[in-house]
Structures are given as structure tokens and as C-alpha cells.
Amino acid sequence: xxxxxxxxxxxxxxxxxxxxxxxxxxxxxARQKVILVHGGGKKVTExxxxxxxxQQMVEGRRITSAETLELCTMVYxxxxxxxxxxGLSAEKLVAIGLSGADLNCxxxxxxxxxxxxxxxxxxxxxxxxxxxxxxxxKNIIPVVNSISISEEGELLNTNADVMAAExxxxxxxxxxxxxxxxxxxxxxxxDITDESSLIPEISKTDxxxxxxxxxxxxxxxxxLQTAFRALYHGVEEARILKSDALENYFTSEKPGTNxxxx
Amino acid sequence: xxxxxxxxxxxxxxxxxxxxxxxxxxxxxARQKVILVHGGGKKVTExxxxxxxxQQMVEGRRITSAETLELCTMVYxxxxxxxxxxGLSAEKLVAIGLSGADLNCxxxxxxxxxxxxxxxxxxxxxxxxxxxxxxxxKNIIPVVNSISISEEGELLNTNADVMAAExxxxxxxxxxxxxxxxxxxxxxxxDITDESSLIPEISKTDxxxxxxxxxxxxxxxxxLQTAFRALYHGVEEARILKSDALENYFTSEKPGTNxxxx
Numbered sequence: 001x002x003x004x005x006x007x008x009x010x011x012x013x014x015x016x017x018x019x020x021x022x023x024x025x026x027x028x029x030a031r032q033k034v035i036l037v038h039g040g041g042k043k044v045t046e047x048x049x050x051x052x053x054x055q056q057m058v059e060g061r062r063i064t065s066a067e068t069l070e071l072c073t074m075v076y077x078x079x080x081x082x083x084x085x086x087g088l089s090a091e092k093l094v095a096i097g098l099s100g101a102d103l104n105c106x107x108x109x110x111x112x113x114x115x116x117x118x119x120x121x122x123x124x125x126x127x128x129x130x131x132x133x134x135x136x137x138k139n140i141i142p143v144v145n146s147i148s149i150s151e152e153g154e155l156l157n158t159n160a161d162v163m164a165a166e167x168x169x170x171x172x173x174x175x176x177x178x179x180x181x182x183x184x185x186x187x188x189x190x191d192i193t194d195e196s197s198l199i200p201e202i203s204k205t206d207x208x209x210x211x212x213x214x215x216x217x218x219x220x221x222x223x224l225q226t227a228f229r230a231l232y233h234g235v236e237e238a239r240i241l242k243s244d245a246l247e248n249y250f251t252s253e254k255p256g257t258n259x260x261x262x
Numbered sequence: 263x264x265x266x267x268x269x270x271x272x273x274x275x276x277x278x279x280x281x282x283x284x285x286x287x288x289x290x291x292a293r294q295k296v297i298l299v300h301g302g303g304k305k306v307t308e309x310x311x312x313x314x315x316x317q318q319m320v321e322g323r324r325i326t327s328a329e330t331l332e333l334c335t336m337v338y339x340x341x342x343x344x345x346x347x348x349g350l351s352a353e354k355l356v357a358i359g360l361s362g363a364d365l366n367c368x369x370x371x372x373x374x375x376x377x378x379x380x381x382x383x384x385x386x387x388x389x390x391x392x393x394x395x396x397x398x399x400k401n402i403i404p405v406v407n408s409i410s411i412s413e414e415g416e417l418l419n420t421n422a423d424v425m426a427a428e429x430x431x432x433x434x435x436x437x438x439x440x441x442x443x444x445x446x447x448x449x450x451x452x453d454i455t456d457e458s459s460l461i462p463e464i465s466k467t468d469x470x471x472x473x474x475x476x477x478x479x480x481x482x483x484x485x486l487q488t489a490f491r492a493l494y495h496g497v498e499e500a501r502i503l504k505s506d507a508l509e510n511y512f513t514s515e516k517p518g519t520n521x522x523x524x
Binding site for chain 2: 050051070073074075076077078079081082083085086087088089090091094095096097098099101102103104140147149152153154155
């Protein structure tokens, strides 16, 4: 099976033009089949502040009112998505921006509101892998933002880490999928304030132990759980790394933290 | 040759959920090959006001600073584009949102700044008609927003009326193209305050005469000029009509103002 690299670009990377360019250059140089996935939460928070639209997060997930959904749709599907597509075009690559609504490629279900009402938040129920296959077979890079669509045609806000993992799982049937979470730190760190404390590999057993002994930052837990689920469903490799190190991933040693089931 | 209907949805239509739904329903019922084109200037103006980003228009065209380009990209390619795509999905149609940057399908050149500096405004130099053909041949509706891309990979703001006409011209090689400009009025009116003063047909000669005698509203002149140019380059039909009348266009008499070369 052919390799497919699914890259989630997150955190500060999206807002830093230079880092983003470094990432896109690395992708251009690698000449591999790639799907990019992104959200853009920080930009939404900034815009919401300027527009006096109050934001509330519960366990790292954004409560999404109708107004906030508009902001997310603007920022994820508009501003960030088109800037990445244009950035790839500047590197002489051909890209297509996709939300889950486009070609109905990522269908979600509005999250049940009985415990916590997250508002317009969707959990993915179906990824149409043929959409992605058709593009990557023509060397077109899908750039996927984290807006999905319900069966009824309603836009919903979705977690970008989960979206990347769901695409990875769906694509594993026909590709050897490598799922890379790129962000601003070197990987999973023993001490979040010390970039040299990188943990090069985390197994499921390590993870359970680290959770119990509270050696792992709260924000990292859902990301790691998502990565483990992807591996469990047939994804070949899952890795958390610094965006600037993406070039190294393609050319030399494997940077960041390797997530492994065993 | 097969018919292809290119519909520019403009003016108030985009901001009025009910009118937009009526339009999308009419498209679903028509079961014809369709390309939708939209801008969203009014929403950009609203957002710019809330964010205290000053806006300046010259001859109906927006001076586009880097900040304003961000707003346009958010509103056109994000908010409005995905809402239309989702609205079509709700009507059980399959749609794909496209800016000119996606698949590099609409390439423009930054407007020369020597007379008036419009900023990040692009004039279209190339429409890749194969992109649109590939989608419409699979009964997928392209929903095109008015952000284009330069050869260098820079996003540029483009007039949506012109974009619709350029796509129409490019598609005329292989389709019988009908170019419809939908907006909030009945068509071209003798008296802009009187909806019953509709002019059912305007020829090139009529237009020249009406311009000279100032019988035509300033805002309508570039739209009509664009329509005439499209007809001159092989477009079969050009028409300006009320968005609510789109259903009538498909089912019965032809509403609005027919623009004709002769």
C-alpha cells in the first residue's frame, strides 16, 4: 500500500506566517501524498473578543452558539483554509479547500445536549474516503477545515484533532497512513516548560501510567487518546511534533513523540 | 450543446435566509447543470463597521487593504460559501465550494495601482474550465466565491459579477450558457423606486441611449456592460432578475430583464 501523510496543523502554527510557510515548503519538497487538516481556534477567540461575543470552553471544547458557529465558519473555512490553499499554490502545488459540507465529505451528528449543551458541535459519523482518494490520486492536496455537516444539511463545529484522526482511520483501508499532529512544542514533554524534556515514545501502558500519576498535561490527554484510537483502527503511525520539524520528518530522523500501541 | 445555468446570487439575497432558501429550492427542482457564483459585500461592510476597519468604495469597487482582504476571505469563502453549500446539501444536492485559489481555477492579476490603488484586487486572466466541467459532469454544483488567486499564489478580491461572466465566457466553448444575475429587484427598472417599471429587454442600442440620457442607475451600468461582454463572447443568454423569480425562470415565462446584443 502507498503511504499517505495526514498532517494536522494546529496551535500557533496557523497564526505564524513564517512557521506555516516552513511547513508548506516541507510538504512541497517531500513529494508525497498528503492531506492537511486544520482548525483555527485561537483566531476565533481573538475575533470573538473584538466582536464582544463571549466564548466558553468545557474540557477544551468550545461551546458553539449560532454566532460562534458563524465565526468558526468564517475563520476555519474562509480565512485560514484559503490562506493555506494559496500558500500551497505559491509552492507550485495544487490544493483544494474542503469543509465537511463540500461534497458532503464529512458528515457529523449534533452532539446530544442532555448533559452539556455544546450547541452547534458535531461528532463525526461518516467520512467519504472516495472524495479524498479522487483528489490525492491526481496529486491534489485536500486542505480540510474542521467544519462538518449533519445529515440534515446543518453546519457543525468539529474538533480538528478528531477530524484528522477520523480521516486517517477511513483512509487506512487503502493507504499506509501516517498521522502527524504538528504544533508549537517539540512533542509530548515531561515538563511542559522545558522543551528538552521530550518523550520520544509513548506506549498505551506508559500513557495509562502517566495519566494516573498526573505526569501529563490536561490538554494533551484528548490528543493522545485520539491518536491511540486511530492506531487501534489501522493507522500505521501517529506522531506529535513541532511544526518546524516537519521537514526533518520527511528527510531524516523522526522528530517529536511517537505514539505506539505496544 | 447542453444547457448550463450560471447564477450569480447577489445583493440582499445572500443575507436573507428565506430568499436564499427559495433560490436553492428552485435550483434543486430544476435539475439542470448549474454553477453558482456569489460575493457578499454587504456582510463585509457590516463586519468592517463592527471591527472599526474603514471601508472605501471607488466606482462601486472596494479598495481592499490587507485587513479588508482578510474580511472578504472570511465572509465570501467561509461564511457565505459554506452556508450555500450546506443549503444545497439540505436540498439533497451535492455541492462544492470553490474560491479561485482552489485547484487554481480562477487566476487573476493584481490591478495596476498607478491610477487608483485598489490594493488586493485582482482582474481575472484565466478560468480553468476543466475544473468546472469535471464537477458539473458528475452533477456536483460548484459554488464559487469571488476570491481569486494570482500566479504568485496571492489571494485577491474580485468582483463577483465579473467572475460569473468570466466563468460563463469560458464555459461557452462547450455549453449553451445562460448567465443569470439574481438580486433584490425585479430587473432593470425605468424608475429605481418603482418595481412595476421593469424593462423586459435591453439591446446594446437601448443601453447606449439610456446611458446618454442618464435613464439608468449608476450601479447598474457595470453589471450591464459585463453582461454585454459575456454575450459578445458566446454566452447564449444574459438576464437580470429578482432572486424570488428564479423558480419562474425554470418553469414558465422568463422573468426580469433580458440583455440582448441586437
